[in-house]
Amino acid sequence: MQATLPNGLRVVIVPDRLAPVVSTEINYLVGSAAAPAGFPGTAHALEHMMFRGSEGLDRDQLAAIGTRLGGNYNADTTENVTQFFYTAPVENLDVLLHIEALRMKGLTLAADDWAHERGAIEQEVSRDLSSPGYVYLARLQSILFAGTPYEHDALGTRPSFDKTDTALLRRFYRDWYAPNNAILVIAGDVDPARAMAQVRAAFGAIPARALPVRPQVQPGPVHAQTLHFPTDYPVGLVAIASRMPGQNSHDYAAARILADVLCSQRGALYELVPQGRALLSSFDFVTKADAGIGIAIAAFPKGGDAAPLQARMQDILKTLRENGVPADLVDAAKRKELAQLGFAANSIAGLAESWSEAQAIMGLQSPDDEATAFAAVTPEDVNRLARQVLDPQQSITAILTPRDGGHPVEGKGFGGSESFAAAPDHPVSLPQWANDSLMGVTAPTPSVQPAAFTLPNGLRLIVRPANVSHTVSLYGTIRQNEDMQEPPGKEGIADITDEMFRYGSTTHDRIGLQKALDDIAATESAGSDFSLSVLTPDFERGLALLAENELHPALPETAFKVVQANAAASLSGLLHSPDYLFGRAMQAAVSPKGDPSLRQAEPAGIMKLGVADCRAFYAAAYRPDLTTIVITGDITPDAAYKAIAHTFGAWRASGPTPVVDLPPRPDSGASVTRVPDPSSTQATVSLPESLGLTATNPEHFALNLGNEILGSGFSSRLYRDLRVRTGYVYTVRSHLTWKRQRAAYSISFGADPQKVDAARRAAIQDIIAMQTQPVSADELAVARAGMLRGLALQSASLDTIAAAYLHFSDLGLPLNQNDIAARAYYTMDAETIRDAFRKWIRPDDLAEIIKGPSATR
Numbered sequence: 077m078q079a080t081l082p083n084g085l086r087v088v089i090v091p092d093r094l095a096p097v098v099s100t101e102i103n104y105l106v107g108s109a110a111a112p113a114g115f116p117g118t119a120h121a122l123e124h125m126m127f128r129g130s131e132g133l134d135r136d137q138l139a140a141i142g143t144r145l146g147g148n149y150n151a152d153t154t155e156n157v158t159q160f161f162y163t164a165p166v167e168n169l170d171v172l173l174h175i176e177a178l179r180m181k182g183l184t185l186a187a188d189d190w191a192h193e194r195g196a197i198e199q200e201v202s203r204d205l206s207s208p209g210y211v212y213l214a215r216l217q218s219i220l221f222a223g224t225p226y227e228h229d230a231l232g233t234r235p236s237f238d239k240t241d242t243a244l245l246r247r248f249y250r251d252w253y254a255p256n257n258a259i260l261v262i263a264g265d266v267d268p269a270r271a272m273a274q275v276r277a278a279f280g281a282i283p284a285r286a287l288p289v290r291p292q293v294q295p296g297p298v299h300a301q302t303l304h305f306p307t308d309y310p311v312g313l314v315a316i317a318s319r320m321p322g323q324n325s326h327d328y329a330a331a332r333i334l335a336d337v338l339c340s341q342r343g344a345l346y347e348l349v350p351q352g353r354a355l356l357s358s359f360d361f362v363t364k365a366d367a368g369i370g371i372a373i374a375a376f377p378k379g380g381d382a383a384p385l386q387a388r389m390q391d392i393l394k395t396l397r398e399n400g401v402p403a404d405l406v407d408a409a410k411r412k413e414l415a416q417l418g419f420a421a422n423s424i425a426g427l428a429e430s431w432s433e434a435q436a437i438m439g440l441q442s443p444d445d446e447a448t449a450f451a452a453v454t455p456e457d458v459n460r461l462a463r464q465v466l467d468p469q470q471s472i473t474a475i476l477t478p479r480d481g482g483h484p485v486e487g488k489g490f491g492g493s494e495s496f497a498a499a500p501d502h503p504v505s506l507p508q509w510a511n512d513s514l515m516g517v518t519a520p521t522p523s524v525q526p527a528a529f530t531l532p533n534g535l536r537l538i539v540r541p542a543n544v545s546h547t548v549s550l551y552g553t554i555r556q557n558e559d560m561q562e563p564p565g566k567e568g569i570a571d572i573t574d575e576m577f578r579y580g581s582t583t584h585d586r587i588g589l590q591k592a593l594d595d596i597a598a599t600e601s602a603g604s605d606f607s608l609s610v611l612t613p614d615f616e617r618g619l620a621l622l623a624e625n626e627l628h629p630a631l632p633e634t635a636f637k638v639v640q641a642n643a644a645a646s647l648s649g650l651l652h653s654p655d656y657l658f659g660r661a662m663q664a665a666v667s668p669k670g671d672p673s674l675r676q677a678e679p680a681g682i683m684k685l686g687v688a689d690c691r692a693f694y695a696a697a698y699r700p701d702l703t704t705i706v707i708t709g710d711i712t713p714d715a716a717y718k719a720i721a722h723t724f725g726a727w728r729a730s731g732p733t734p735v736v737d738l739p740p741r742p743d744s745g746a747s748v749t750r751v752p753d754p755s756s757t758q759a760t761v762s763l764p765e766s767l768g769l770t771a772t773n774p775e776h777f778a779l780n781l782g783n784e785i786l787g788s789g790f791s792s793r794l795y796r797d798l799r800v801r802t803g804y805v806y807t808v809r810s811h812l813t814w815k816r817q818r819a820a821y822s823i824s825f826g827a828d829p830q831k832v833d834a835a836r837r838a839a840i841q842d843i844i845a846m847q848t849q850p851v852s853a854d855e856l857a858v859a860r861a862g863m864l865r866g867l868a869l870q871s872a873s874l875d876t877i878a879a880a881y882l883h884f885s886d887l888g889l890p891l892n893q894n895d896i897a898a899r900a901y902y903t904m905d906a907e908t909i910r911d912a913f914r915k916w917i918r919p920d921d922l923a924e925i926i927k928g929p930s931a932t933r
Contacts, residue, residue: 077268078441081276083284084256088431089271090263092424094544095871098264099428100172101161102180103436105259106252108232109155109225109291109366114239117197117232118248120153121190121240124197126160127151128189131182133175133507135189140504141171143791144514144861148425148869153230155293156365157436163425163872165865166265170274171513177278180258183249185242196799198234199806202758203826208307212315212474213362213369215305219472220298220319220369225291254285259436263428264872293366295319303474308755310649310656311355311375313476314386316393318465320361320368323438328368329413329449330457334465335361335370336409337401337458341578341590344392348374350579350586352638354385355646365437370465378478378649386475390468397466400459408594413450415597415611417443421545422709423873478649479754504854517861520898523871525891526706526881527713533727534701537720538881538891539713542874548615548709550608550622551878555702555886557736559672562693568647568677569685569693570604572639576690577602579635582628584621586635592621602626604698612710616719623723631694636687644679651678654753658760658927661749665923666766666820672738699729702736704885708874737816741766744921751927758806759829759928763836764822765921771814771887777900778912779812779821784859785851785909786810786842787823791858793842798825804835816888821917829929840919847914850906863901867894 077089111118129135142149149162160179162172204210214229221227260279262271298319307313320335321327338345338359348354355375362369372393376385420430420443434440506514526540558570580586593600596614601607602625610618650656660676667673705724707716744766753760769776787794787810798805808825823839851859870876884893 077272079272081255081280083280083282084254085275085279085282086259086435087272087275088259088261088435089266089268090261090427090431091266091268092263092421092427092544093265094422094424094542094874095868096166096265097163097424097869097872098166098169098172098262098266099161099163099425099872100169100176101159101261101428101432102176103259103261103432104158104253105156105257105436107154107156107158108228108230109293110248110252110288111225112244112248115232115236115244116228117230117236118240118244119158120230120232121194121197121237122245122248122253123151123153123158123160124193125185125190125245126179126183128186128193129184130178131184133178134184136504137506137510138175139791140506140858141175141510141514143858145171145865154364155226155230159432159436161425161428163869165868168513169262169266169271170278171510173274173278174507174509176260177282180253180255180279181282183253185246185249187242190240190242190245192800192803194237194240195803196806197232198237199758199826199828201231201234201237202828203806204231208305208309208476208755212303212305212476215303216317216369216472216474219301220317221293221295221367224293224295226293226295226364226367250285251288254287255279255282256284257287259432261428261431261435263431264424293322295367298470298472300469300471301473303472305474305476306479306755307476308654308753309476309478310651310653311378311646312380312382312478313373313375313474314382314389315371315373315474315476316386316389317369317371317472317474318467318470320370320465321461322366322368323363323433324365327457327461328438329446330453330461331368331370331465332361332413333406333409333450333453334401334458334461335359336412337405338370338372338396340405340408342405342408342587342594344396345372345374345389348385348388349642350635350638352641353388355642375646377645378652380645382475382477386473393466394468397462401455401462403455406453406455406458408591408597410450410453411594411597412599414447415547417447418545418547418611419549419609422542422547422549423875425872478653514861517857517864517902520864520867520895520902522892522895528891529713529717531700531721531725533725534699534703534729535720535724535727536704536885537717538704538706538885539711539716540706540708540874540877540881541712542709546612546710548610548612548707548711549874549878550619550705550707551882552606552626552703552705553882553886554604554698555736556604556697557738559675560736560738561697561734562675565681566685566689566693567675568643568682569689570697571677572636572643572682572685573690573693573697574603575639575643576631576635577625577629579632580630581624582630583624585630589621589625593618600625602629615711619719619723627724627727629694631687631691633687636690640682640685644682647677647682648679651676654751654756654927657751658762658925661751661925662762662764662822662923665747665749665925666741666744666764668741671741696731696734699733700724700727701729701733704882706878706881708878738818740817743768743918744923746921747923749923749925751925753927753929756928758826759832759926760824760826761832761836761927762822762824762925763839763922764820764925765918765923767812767819767821767916769916770817770819771889774900775912775916776812776814776819777897778904778908779916780897781859781863781901781904782846782851782909782913783810783812784863785855786846793845794823794839797838797842798835802834802838804831804838808835808839814887816886823922832926836924840922843913843917843919847910847917850910853906856906856909860901860904864898867898870894
């Protein structure tokens with residue numbers, strides 16, 4: 077259903093019966109391109125301030141509502157559109173509409189709120205400037221779109237934020253945040269007529285306003301040049317970029333097809349990898365409304381010479397430009413794009429996003445118009461566009477070269493999108509409309525369970541039918557652990573074996589297998605984790621190709637030598653990269669010396685392996701009795717079982733069942749490790765420790781619920797005390813990690829280097845408070861409501877449904893684990909949470925790992 081209200085608000089309502097969930101996405105047709113000169117981050121700043129309160133809904137109430145909803149809420153600013161999206165139980169649609177209507181009608185924009193939020197945004201800028209990839213893309217954008225509103229990234233800059241005041245934000249808000257400049261998309265299990273009536277009641281009285289003239293993006297000529305960037309990546313990158321048509325261009329469909337052709341696994345650019353000329357290669361299409369960026373990218377070993385790879389990439393692009401792209405790859409790309417549109421209904425949030433993109437960015441009436449445009453693309457259209465955009469005289473080449481980040485320096489111990497909403501530090505009275513909808517938490521009811529089977533060979537099959545699209549998705553995993561299963565001296569063979577599945581089967585070689593998949597627009601991957609996404613009529617053919625790849629991989633010796641060399645080259649850079657050293661330090665901090673999890677492959681050892689080692693590892697580790705397959709979508713359980721039995725039923729395990737679980741480990745102790753990272757301007761900090769229980773222990777539910785209060789959201793204690801009250805950090809969260817035989821707890825945050833010590837002390841004090849005093853009744857009520865609604869929302873996407881079943885299977889938990897958790901959260905009291913934190917969390921044993929500038933501490 078589509079309608080336009082008298083005030084100009086365009087409304088799109090798309091029913092989807094996947095789950096009792098709704099997503100709202102309100103798109104304001106304004107972004108950074110409309111920012112005043114000298115203030116490139118204005119739209120981004122206003123995006124943040126939309127979470128700081130409005131008339132009739134102050135910032136604390138908004139934060140409390142977000143927590144009680146238990147759903148996903150966030151926002152995004154691009155050059156042309158600013159989007160605000162919520163996903164929540166369908167019975168709370170009225171709350172979502174109230175929030176958006178109040179924010180559209182009268183944003184508060186208080187000076188004190190901006191002063192505080194400005195610090196948070198500046199830390200976000202600092203975080204992104206610590207990413208070499210971001211720095212490269214920002215510089216690329218400034219060159220390709222010089223002198224246009226696209227010259228600056230939508231993020232903004234610290235100097236511009238320092239100059240920004242609420243008067244500027246208020247003018248921008250009044251100019252652009254009007255109903256006649258917005259599109260509201262609602263997707264989910266809704267009655268369209270009733271939902272439209274709710275929209276009219278919430279938004280109908282907001283008056284339209286005259287809109288300013290929209291900025292025009294008319295880039296001038298580009299002159300070829302080469303840029304050089306140091307990075308902390310484990311490999312070097314060559315990137316060749318060109319301007320591409322925007323999403324509202326009549327050539328956009330052809331541009332998407334061209335991008336798909338260029339990154340096809342049957343294409344010349346990807347061929348660099350099996351030829352041993354590149355460690356990886358791809359073509360990325362960075363889409364924007366009025367223009368885009370196409371980037372051919374390939375990786376070379378750290379310490380290697382970029383010149384040969386650069387020359388070969390230039391030859392490939394020149395050949396495609398002069399001779400045209402293969403017509404069969406154009407046809408395959410068209411089938412792929414048309415098929416992907418069919419998968420949108422498998423996620424309620426994804427469906428809202430698909431309609432928002434079509435209407436707010438592309439200027440279409442529906443995603444069906446995208447399908448029409450793709451179907452009309454011809455090879456001649458693609459070749460014409462290739463001649464235009466692959467012009468070497470208008471391309472920007474960048475060489476991103478790794479540099480050492482240093483090695484960890486150990487010391488003695490002592491005794492991860494946007495972040496919004498100021499967490500209230502006091503009980504909050506909600507508006508009546510929100511209170512009525514959110515405060516009542518009913519006893520959880522059992523969810524619909526999937527069909528589950530075990531084949532005679534031990535393979536476990538889980539089937540969750542869903543008649544929301546004519547697609548079927550399969551997700552499989554084989555329980556493996558390279559630390560436990562790789563023979564001594566054969567470290568690295570598990571990853572190499574996984575990579576070898578890309579080289580086809582004993583029936584189809586790499587190109588032949590990919591063509592067979594392209595013919596039915598299927599997406600497939602094989603290995604220790606495997607998957608298939610395919611249209612319903614082609615499921616049996618797609619499944620046969622997956623089984624052929626998974627059960628009869630070719631494992632050719634020529635490909636092994638390429639994969640082996642690439643693995644050794646990649647590893648030589650990885651072992652000295654700051655991100656790797658950071659992760660390694662975290663693992664070492666919670667594990668005893670000599671623990672299997674600390675095994676590490678080395679480049680020299682990789683080069684001693686042979687294809688026989690690969691085949692032996694496959695024979696020992698790839699077994700049906702350690703395999704779980706989940707199938708979701710347009711299929712019945714009986715049909716799924718019959719198909720799996722036919723394709724995987726003859727698979728047999730040989731030899732004793734391997735031990736794949738790491739043994740229990742002792743409690744870890746305090747330590748300090750610093751990982752220098754010269755490319756970062758902000759410190760990344762982790763405070764981890766091992767835990768002595770696993771997910772089979774019922775007390776883990778108390779830790780989960782307590783963690784929701786302590787550090788698992790925008791209204792958590794850590795967020796309140798480390799960001800809202802003090803500004804020590806930009807982001808902070810606490811995490812619980814569960815394995816079959818192990819568990820871990822950690823706090824992570826990003827902060828300016830001089831604030832790390834204060835942030836750590838504040839975090840530890842918050843843990844101690846959880847152990848000494850029961851949480852408040854209001855905190856418990858909010859966390860309980862959020863957790864219960866969050867469990868319900870996991871059914872809003874077939875991907876998340878399948879991921880949950882695979883997770884439960886991996887942990888050895890029942891498939892109705894969410895129902896068990898819901899009952900535990902519904903009945904839990906504050907004392908149980910306090911006692912669990914006192915028993916299992918050890919503040920004195922937290923390690924500290926800091927990655928960042930060498931001046932940190």
